[in-house]
Amino acid sequence: MSGEAIIEVARVSDKGQVVIPKEIRDKFNFAEGTKLIVVATGDAVILQRIETVVGSVNTKELLDRVKWLAGRPGVTPP
Secondary structure, three states, X not given: OOOOOOOOOOOEOOOXXXXXXXXXXXXXXXXXXXOEEEEEXXXXXXXXXXXXXXXXXXXXXXXXXXXXXXXXXXXXOO
């Protein structure tokens, strides 16, 4: 991902649903029905479009990528 990080606040509903902010949906072209992989590691949750993962990386590579992203400058826990 290039450019500056987009930081928004989202809330979890009583049904466990989280709305991805419009600016982020637009940037990544997440339309209704887009399938995402949800990865929980440590204190982070990462969403990634399933099409970008399937066939391109294995689980270890995905977790390594998540750990790298979590360690980048400007990414801090809430």
